[in-house]
Amino acid sequence: MATTTEYRLLDLHCDTVTRCLGEGWDLDHPNLHLSLSRRPQTIRLCQAAAIFMPDRFRGREAQTYFTRACQLYREECARKRESLASLQDAASIPGQLETTPAAFFLTVEGGSALGGDLAWVDKLWNLGVRMMTLTWNGANELAGGVGSGGGFTPFGRQAVARMEELGMAVDVSHLSDEGFWQLCDFATAPFCASHSNARALCGHRRNLTDEMIREIIRRKGVVGINYCRSFLTPEGREANIDAVVRHIHHFLDLGGQNAVALGSDFDGADLPDDLQGIQDLEHLIEALEKSGLSDEIIRNILFENAWNYLIGLKKTGEGIS
Numbered sequence: 003m004a005t006t007t008e009y010r011l012l013d014l015h016c017d018t019v020t021r022c023l024g025e026g027w028d029l030d031h032p033n034l035h036l037s038l039s040r041r042p043q044t045i046r047l048c049q050a051a052a053i054f055m056p057d058r059f060r061g062r063e064a065q066t067y068f069t070r071a072c073q074l075y076r077e078e079c080a081r082k083r084e085s086l087a088s089l090q091d092a093a094s095i096p097g098q099l100e101t102t103p104a105a106f107f108l109t110v111e112g113g114s115a116l117g118g119d120l121a122w123v124d125k126l127w128n129l130g131v132r133m134m135t136l137t138w139n140g141a142n143e144l145a146g147g148v149g150s151g152g153g154f155t156p157f158g159r160q161a162v163a164r165m166e167e168l169g170m171a172v173d174v175s176h177l178s179d180e181g182f183w184q185l186c187d188f189a190t191a192p193f194c195a196s197h198s199n200a201r202a203l204c205g206h207r208r209n210l211t212d213e214m215i216r217e218i219i220r221r222k223g224v225v226g227i228n229y230c231r232s233f234l235t236p237e238g239r240e241a242n243i244d245a246v247v248r249h250i251h252h253f254l255d256l257g258g259q260n261a262v263a264l265g266s267d268f269d270g271a272d273l274p275d276d277l278q279g280i281q282d283l284e285h286l287i288e289a290l291e292k293s294g295l296s297d298e299i300i301r302n303i304l305f306e307n308a309w310n311y312l313i314g315l316k317k318t319g320e321g322i323s
Contacts, residue, residue, distance in 0.1 A: 009287055010099055010301075012048045012308040014133075014226035014263055015175070015197035017111070017270030019075045020054040029078050029086070035268035035279035038086065038104055042284050046099040048089070048107070048305075050133060050196065051075060054270065055112030057140035057147075065117040068110065072129055075108060090130045092312035109133040109196070111176070113144040116161060123164040132312070133171035135196060136162070137181070146178040148207045153184045166191040169315040174198075174218075175208070175228075175265070182214055192223040194311060197265030199233045200252045206233050212256060219261045224311040225253065226265020231272045242274045243282075243289045250303060251293065259299060263308040 018036040022028060030039045041047065053071040055064060079088035087098050087105040098105050108130040115134070116122040126134070136158065139149030144161055146152025154162075162185070165172055172193040174182055185193065195218060201209035210218075210225065218225055227249050231238030234245040253262035268279065277286060290300050 008044050008046060009283075010046050010048070010096070010305040011264060011283065012050075012095065012305045013268070014050045014194065014224070014265040014308055015052055015109070015111070015135075015228075015270075016049055016266055016268040017052055017054045018049075018268060019051050019071055019078075021269040022078065023071050023074050029082060035266070035273065037279065038082070040279060040281040041104060042281060045280070045283050046103050047280070047283075048095050048099060048105045048309075050109045051106040052109045052111040052135070052196075052270075053115065055110065055114045055138060057112075057114070057138055057142075060114055060142065061117050064112075064114040065119075065122065068115040068126075072108070075106075079106060088130070090132065092132070092309065092315075095309060095312075107132050109135070109171075109173075111135040111173075112138040112142065113158070113161060114138075114142040116143065118143040118157060120157070120160055120164060123161055123168065123170070127168045127170055131170065133173050133194070133196065134165060135173040135175050135177075137176050137178070139176060145181040145184075147176050147181075148178055151178050151180060153178070153180045159188060162189065171196075171312065171315055179211075179214075186217060186221075189221075191315060192221045192311065193218070194223045195225045195265075197226050197228040197230075197267045199228050199249045203249055203252055204233055204235055209233055215253060215256050215258065215261075219256065219258050222261075222311070222314065224261050224263045224307050225258070226263045226308070227253070228265050228267045229271065229273050229277050230267050231274055233271075234274070238272065243276050243286050245274070246277065246286060247289050247293050250290070254295075254299070259302060260307055260310070262303055263311075264304065 137147035144158030231241035
């Protein structure tokens, strides 16, 4: 791989903000997978920065937790503003990466952040949230997760409808299988799976079946490939960068050349030894190149597919902003 080549990456999921909140760290801390101090000079990164909602929080307690984490996110972005942009408009991502080496946009992992209050969908939007993973593993006020099973509640259907009206991305990673297929019955906009892999290659419940993958492709959604060891190979055995590449090729074989993207799960997962953080992304790109993919397909995977999805989400014809 030519070291002078610059690559734009758009990653659909990390838990770095939550890790910083729990550990009392900042975004430069060397123990972070996404430590900005270790960013290779060849990588210009736009990162979906998720606020992860633990299943122990519901109602007002969940709203309070979200607010604390959101405040930390805003403080860290302000502190790093010379080298890190905080974005609310997907259309501005390419131009921003011309002038700033890293940019974040805010997302939420777990619709429990709403506290069961529909007005909070607008509150999150106004705070900059541009994607929401509907559940974590347990059931919440919206729907059942992969650990609990169960479908959508009436409130969950209302929340999805309002997200679609705003242009907030609906994310099905962690959603139960029942919930996935129910969503297909009433969703009116493309949805995504920000950090999920192929169940055909690794039978973990968090991964997507081929039928689910084809449905997301048909609806012009995207799926971010997750680097978590146990989502790459059974029980995480021999999980490495090559396993990440195999999952990407599986999506491509299903027709996902415009749908497969990156969803690292940095700072929220046990990662392969050869993909321990932002410093190893060059090795992933090199593995994609060596796997026989064209430059165009690689650009799609690294950036274009996720970006095209985000700018395709409409709010009265104005895009994501």
